[in-house]
Amino acid sequence: MVYAISLSAAELDEIDWQLQLDQFMGKTMGSSMRSRDLSPQVTLVFARTRPTSGTADPTYRLRWLGVVKRPKGRRVATRDALIRVEPLWRSPAPLELATVAASLSQEDASDLTLMLSSEVAVLPDELGQRLLAALRKQGPRFAELLDRLTIVADEAPFDSSRVEDRSWQEQYDSTRLALSIGEFPLAPLSAWRRPSSPHDTYLAGLIPEPTEQSLIEHDAAYSIPGPRLLQPWDGPDFRCDIHVFEHDGRRIEVANVNATPVEGRLGSDLIYYHEATQSFVMVQYKRLPPVERWIYVDDRLRRQLDRLEAVAQIGRPAHAPHDWRLGSDPCFLKLAYWPEDGRADPGGPAAGMYLPLSYVRLLLQDDCTRGPNGGRRLGYDYADRHLINSQFIELVKHGLAGTVGTSREELLALGTERALEGYSVTIATELGDGRHPGELVRERQRRAHSRTAGKRQTKKPTRARKRPQGPLIEGQLSWDLDLDERGFVD
Known part of the structure; x- marks a missing residue:
């Protein structure tokens, strides 16, 4: 199973500096999207660009790859959950979805495009595996990064009895x-x-x-x-x-x-x-x-x-x-x-x-x-x-x-x-x-x-600063509210 996150290119540009610094991101999703499979999942983050013509379909470009270690997420509202994508790596090269879809069947490509119309999608097992296989064909750097993500997803927890x-x-x-x-x-x-x-x-x-x-x-x-x-x-x-x-x-x-x-x-x-x-x-x-x-x-x-x-x-x-x-x-x-x-x-x-x-x-x-x-x-x-x-x-x-x-x-x-x-x-x-x-x-x-330690050397957007309205950046929560080990604000 593979998670696919689709955000507007403008939203990802706005928070690019923070994703580079933190190497993780958080995203809210509806409870109906929560995966039944509780094992860690490889996650693909796409930038969505809408063409100037209102009739044309949006285009998608792969920006980031990561792992959601706890697919069930953490409840943050009555019907919402927060998933955390960590670690997060930038795509080894600019990659349009159309390029990847060329290695898929027409049915798979249509299903994938339809699912990316939602901000968070849980791809069916077979479609997710075929998508990852298509990504591997894009070159050794993609294959190497996917191997690393697989290792992260399959990592066994420490056994305190040993x-x-x-x-x-x-x-x-x-x-x-x-x-x-x-x-x-x-x-x-x-x-x-x-x-x-x-x-x-x-x-x-x-x-x-x-x-x-x-x-x-x-x-x-x-x-x-x-x-x-x-x-x-x-x-x-x-x-x-x-x-x-x-x-x-x-x-x-x-x-x-x-x-x-x-x-x-x-x-x-x-x-x-x-x-x-x-x-x-x-x-x-x-x-x-x-x-x-x-x-x-x-x-x-x-x-x-x-x-x-x-x-x-x-x-x-x-x-x-x-x-x-x-x-x-x-x-x-x-x-x-x-x-x-x-x-x-x-x-x-x-x-x-x-x-x-x-x-x-x-x-x-x-x-x-x-x-x-x-x-x-x-x-x-x-x-x-x-x-x-x-x-x-x-x-x-x-x-x-x-x-x-x-x-x-x-x-x-x-x-x-x-x-x-x-x-x-x-x-x-x-x-x-x-x-x-x-x-x-x-x-x-x-x-x-300042928590913005590395931002001096990281390109930042020139527009006026404001809190991003798209994905919820979990780092902001974890630094604003510091919970002690028993769950109380310290």
Whole structure:
């Protein structure tokens, strides 16, 4: 089954900049159009152009291709549902529907044209498959992109009963968190195959985008720019995979590093490093059970907190205005929660509580974290306040949390030490462009103050700004209303 979305060319031109930036779109449809097949569906987005003559039929051009992972959508009105097309890729080349229809029977071409007269159409299985086959005949770039979309649609959810899946899920989430902080699209993470070995990293299974040349194959010597002698991950104990993400002239390098078998790992860390300001934050993951949503504070967790205290000492005091931070906490616990349904992808980092280390210390000295038998607990019912994804991301984006003056050598040494201690480590480095550091700080602030970070380098319509009246852009909803993990506006 294939979804077909048809919007006017003017509407798509109006929101083109946002689709390029977000790489997803949302579209409302009537409940009668909702698919009975709940498996992910390949989606084609056409631009509709009406000729000047009122008697001629409109023409259609393929603009975007994507996947609707939850065809049932989300109810937004009594009889409407919102579907989310994500990831979303631009058509490899301009392609008129008439060109594709030439490979179809006359009956199929007529049926397809009729169905595109509605903004959303669910094509019958056989017609949808024949349409995709016709698209593949348009050249290798179309075939390669359709192969990628098929992989995305067929992706199996993580199985929380398997220890390797839990490790991959945490590395996946830490990578999504890093990209969210840097305002990089998440779509490149959508095509993934289960690695051959359970001891591999999440990035070992990531499939590069068809036009991307930045995948660095399993070689730690190219992890973070610098002399080779700074690279500590050449030994037989290390498993390291690196991926370079680029967007709007900016670059972030993400490395997954393991040094122990998956069964012996203590958890997952994210170390996010902003090169221009020599600042990092560290997030240590703790999984919340899907029902209780709290964890015991045992001796091992207390020892881990002690280690985080030592990590927090890296860096130096602020000596310039751009070095100022809200506090001295560069280390956070993320008590992360994943629904039992592995397909319930939130579209961003997993829900969870971000707790600064100093706040955790205070919590563990207060009666609010005492359980019925006197033990200590951390979770939703044991902390009156916590940061959610959007709040934590904003703090880091604005440079209000993190170390000051941390060198690359210190960063790599910390990542190596954490991996050897038994953690699965994700190191994400947002790279500067070589300009004066002050300019980079100001540029980061301008980007952080507006969600339109990449628009300066993206062509925008010259007409007066107004909210598009056609498709509902879901990103506007998700940034205007920030729901916490229990469904309440925070």
